[in-house]
Amino acid sequence: MNLKPSKRQQIFEFLCNFQNQxxxxxxxxxxxSEVGLASPASVQVHLRSLERDGxxxxxxxxxxxxxLNQPDKGSQLSESTHGESESVSIPILGxxxxxxxxxxxxxxxxxxxxxxxxxxxxxxxxxxxxxxxxVEMGIFENDWVVARAQKVAEVGEVVICxxxxxxxxxxxxxxxxxxxxxxxxxxxxxxxxxxxxxxSIFGKxxxxxxxx
Amino acid sequence: MNLKPSKRQQIFEFLCNFQNQxxxxxxxxxxxSEVGLASPASVQVHLRSLERDGxxxxxxxxxxxxxLNQPDKGSQLSESTHGESESVSIPILGxxxxxxxxxxxxxxxxxxxxxxxxxxxxxxxxxxxxxxxxVEMGIFENDWVVARAQKVAEVGEVVICxxxxxxxxxxxxxxxxxxxxxxxxxxxxxxxxxxxxxxSIFGKxxxxxxxx
DNA sequence: GCGTAGAACAAACAAATGTTCGAAAATATT
DNA sequence: AATATTTTCGAACATTTGTTTGTTCTACGC
Numbered sequence: 001m002n003l004k005p006s007k008r009q010q011i012f013e014f015l016c017n018f019q020n021q022x023x024x025x026x027x028x029x030x031x032x033s034e035v036g037l038a039s040p041a042s043v044q045v046h047l048r049s050l051e052r053d054g055x056x057x058x059x060x061x062x063x064x065x066x067x068l069n070q071p072d073k074g075s076q077l078s079e080s081t082h083g084e085s086e087s088v089s090i091p092i093l094g095x096x097x098x099x100x101x102x103x104x105x106x107x108x109x110x111x112x113x114x115x116x117x118x119x120x121x122x123x124x125x126x127x128x129x130x131x132x133x134x135v136e137m138g139i140f141e142n143d144w145v146v147a148r149a150q151k152v153a154e155v156g157e158v159v160i161c162x163x164x165x166x167x168x169x170x171x172x173x174x175x176x177x178x179x180x181x182x183x184x185x186x187x188x189x190x191x192x193x194x195x196x197x198x199x200s201i202f203g204k205x206x207x208x209x210x211x212x
Numbered sequence: 213m214n215l216k217p218s219k220r221q222q223i224f225e226f227l228c229n230f231q232n233q234x235x236x237x238x239x240x241x242x243x244x245s246e247v248g249l250a251s252p253a254s255v256q257v258h259l260r261s262l263e264r265d266g267x268x269x270x271x272x273x274x275x276x277x278x279x280l281n282q283p284d285k286g287s288q289l290s291e292s293t294h295g296e297s298e299s300v301s302i303p304i305l306g307x308x309x310x311x312x313x314x315x316x317x318x319x320x321x322x323x324x325x326x327x328x329x330x331x332x333x334x335x336x337x338x339x340x341x342x343x344x345x346x347v348e349m350g351i352f353e354n355d356w357v358v359a360r361a362q363k364v365a366e367v368g369e370v371v372i373c374x375x376x377x378x379x380x381x382x383x384x385x386x387x388x389x390x391x392x393x394x395x396x397x398x399x400x401x402x403x404x405x406x407x408x409x410x411x412s413i414f415g416k417x418x419x420x421x422x423x424x
Numbered sequence: 425g426c427g428t429a430g431a432a433c434a435a436a437c438a439a440a441t442g443t444t445c446g447a448a449a450a451t452a453t454t
Numbered sequence: 455a456a457t458a459t460t461t462t463c464g465a466a467c468a469t470t471t472g473t474t475t476g477t478t479c480t481a482c483g484c
Contacts, residue, residue: 007461019235022271022277022279023231023237023269023278023279023280024236024237024276024277024278024279025235025236025276027274027275027440027441027442028441028442028443029440029441029442037461037462037463038462038463038464039462039463039464039465040441040442040443041443041444041445041462041463041464042461042462042463044442044443044444045460045461045462057235059234060442060443061441061442061443061468061469061470062239062441062442062469062470062471063239063275063276063440063441063442063469063470063471064236064237064275064276064277064441065234065236065276065442066235066236067234067235067236068235087299087301087325089299111327112327112330113299113325113326113327114325114326114421115323115324115325118324118421118423119423135350138347138350138351138352138355138422139350140350143350158424205424206423206424207421207422207423207424208420208421208422208424209326209330209419209420209421209422210350210419210420210421211330211331211418211419212370212417212418212419212420219431239470239471239472240471240472240473241470241471241472249432249433250432250433250434251432251433251434251435252471252472252473253432253433253434253473253474253475254431254432254433256472256473256474257430257431257432272472272473273438273439273440273471273472273473274439274440274441274471274472275440275441275470275471275472276471277472
């Protein structure tokens with residue numbers, strides 16, 4: 001069926017490339033022209049869809065007021081620094097702000113130093129793991145998980161998320177859509193199902209650090 | 213005269229902050245409002261000045277079509293080292309020298325950067341984990357274990373050791389004396405018993421790092 | 425004092441942009 | 455084949471935005 005990438009995906013990739021190239025987002029008409037749609041109205045539908053799923057954010061009635069939430073995806077940046085390893089200081093958060101959107105770096109309790117090529121680009125934060133809900137993935141209590149701050153993720157990825165405005169937890173994202181499913185990695189715990197609006201993703205886990 | 217920063221500089225800093233916060237550049241009027249100018253015309257002159265000097269690029273007649281050429285400059289992000297955390301570069305070893313005594317740092321494949329307070333003092337090295345003999349301790353294949361180079365350890369500690377001059381492995385030291393016992397953390401593997409002379413301890417595992 | 429230069433202003437204009445609405449076309453479903 | 459669903463379109467509209475123009479005000483040098 002879908003031999004070619006869907007318009008939705010085409011658009012998203014174009015957004016990433018454009019932002020990368022020009023430093024600011026494209027307009028609706030520029031998108032239309034690029035992906036082969038004749039009317040700005042056609043683009044609107046997809047933008048709404050992308051916004052509903054958290055890939056982008058928009059400010060209504062404002063030109064180019066479009067923010068990418070996952071700057072990495074569409075951009076094939078050169079990750080080959082393989083020579084010098086920049087060390088990055090990652091703030092350890094006591095708790096994650098349960099606000100609607102951004103991850104606020106509250107209660108910084110210290111820093112974790114890692115090399116850039118281990119975690120990739122972006123803003124990162126670290127959390128100390130509480131509980132044993134992820135033991136089957138080798139994530140133990142008192143480990144540190146390092147996450148890249150982003151508000152969307154894909155099925156199968158390990159994410160830091162807040163449910164019902166609760167404290168942040170580590171879970172495996174297993175289903176998306178109107179209803180979101182979050183899986184623990186421990187048979188003794190139950191999967192969590194919740195409405196799309198009740199779950200906020202704070203970041204995607206990219207590394208784990210344990211100190212013996 | 214210039215007690216306060218010049219309007220030009222105010223504007224440039226605002227551009228950086230805005231772009232950082234919203235993901236797209238502000239409009240001329242948003243700039244005016246922010247830096248305390250009442251007319252968009254007033255902002256224009258400064259933008260022209262900034263463009264003339266190469267700080268920004270603009271596309272005429274297009275809203276928000278403004279590119280920062282130096283995204284880092286104006287942004288006073290949290291670069292504070294917040295306390296002190298000395299970062300240590302730990303060599304990643306392809307294999308551990310099977311010599312009787314010291315750990316020679318052969319075949320360095322790269323470095324792992326960690327903060328000193330995570331690993332403590334001493335000389336360290338890192339190994340990539342092969343096999344699943346330690347899964348029950350949450351040490352998975354392709355993880356990195358960081359070890360402090362030392363030739364002795366105590367019962368119960370996780371060590372890097374070589375047996376019969378074999379490749380280095382990660383095990384739990386469980387008995388000392390004439391006969392040494394090394395335990396895997398996996399029911400499918402057998403404990404290893406060997407003579408005191410046949411086992412050489414290279415280091416004690418002090419940290420674990422996993423990259424997703 | 426006089427004149428000049430620069431900064432800022434307000435108002436108006438033209439262009440670009442986001443949005444909406446109904447209809448047409450394409451696609452999927454029964 | 456008939457129907458429902460999705461996608462796209464075209465055109466009009468309201469808003470936002472960049473730009474221009476002429477004016478006012480202040481500071482400075484002669």
